[in-house]
Amino acid sequence: MQALIRTLGAVGWGAGFLVSSVWADAPSMPAHVLPIYKQECAACHTLYPPALLPAASWQRILSGLAHHYGTDxxxxPEQVxxxxxxxxxxxxxxxxxxxAxxxxxITRSAWFVREHREVEAAVWKRKSIQSAAQCSACHSQADVGRFGERELRIPR
Structure with a gap:
C-alpha cells in the first residue's frame, strides 16, 4: 500500500512538473508596456506580448506599417x-x-495552430470574436499576456 501511495504521489508530482514546464516559456507582457505601443497597436487589435514573435518578425512588421495586413x-518615424x-x-x-x-x-505560427487546433473555423467568424487575431475575445487576460485555460471563455 505504501508503495502505491508513493507511486501515485510521484505521478502527481510529475504531472505538476510537466504542466509547469509547459507553461514555463508562456508569453507574458513585460512589466512596463511602452505607452505608444499600447496606444497605437491596441487601438485595432489585441495588445500582443512581444514574446509571441522573434525580433526579426517585429522588425518586418514595423517596417511595413503602410500595408499592415491590408490596413494603413x-x-x-519616431514612433516606429x-x-x-x-x-x-x-x-x-x-x-x-x-x-518566424x-x-x-502570430495566428499562423506552429504553436498557435497547435494550441487552437480544436477551434472550428466557424468559431473564428462569430461576430463576438471576428478573427483569430482578437485574442481578448476569448482570453480575458490577454492584455497582460495570460492565455491559460482558466482565463478562457469562448463567446457565443
Missing part, C-alpha cells in the same frame, strides 16, 4: 523607432518562437 497603420526598439528588446527567444511564422502572423 502608418505612424510617425520607439516601438521597434521596445519590441525587439522584449521579443521572443524561446524555442517556441525562434522560427508565415507572413509574420
Amino acid at each position: 497603420a502608418s505612424l510617425e 523607432q520607439q516601438i521597434t526598439v521596445w519590441l525587439k528588446a522584449h521579443a521572443g527567444t524561446s524555442k517556441r518562437v525562434l522560427e 511564422p508565415p507572413e509574420d502572423r
Whole structure:
C-alpha cells in the first residue's frame, strides 16, 4: 500500500512538473508596456506580448506599417523607432518562437495552430470574436499576456 501511495504521489508530482514546464516559456507582457505601443497597436487589435514573435518578425512588421495586413497603420518615424526598439528588446527567444511564422502572423505560427487546433473555423467568424487575431475575445487576460485555460471563455 505504501508503495502505491508513493507511486501515485510521484505521478502527481510529475504531472505538476510537466504542466509547469509547459507553461514555463508562456508569453507574458513585460512589466512596463511602452505607452505608444499600447496606444497605437491596441487601438485595432489585441495588445500582443512581444514574446509571441522573434525580433526579426517585429522588425518586418514595423517596417511595413503602410500595408499592415491590408490596413494603413502608418505612424510617425519616431514612433516606429520607439516601438521597434521596445519590441525587439522584449521579443521572443524561446524555442517556441525562434522560427518566424508565415507572413509574420502570430495566428499562423506552429504553436498557435497547435494550441487552437480544436477551434472550428466557424468559431473564428462569430461576430463576438471576428478573427483569430482578437485574442481578448476569448482570453480575458490577454492584455497582460495570460492565455491559460482558466482565463478562457469562448463567446457565443
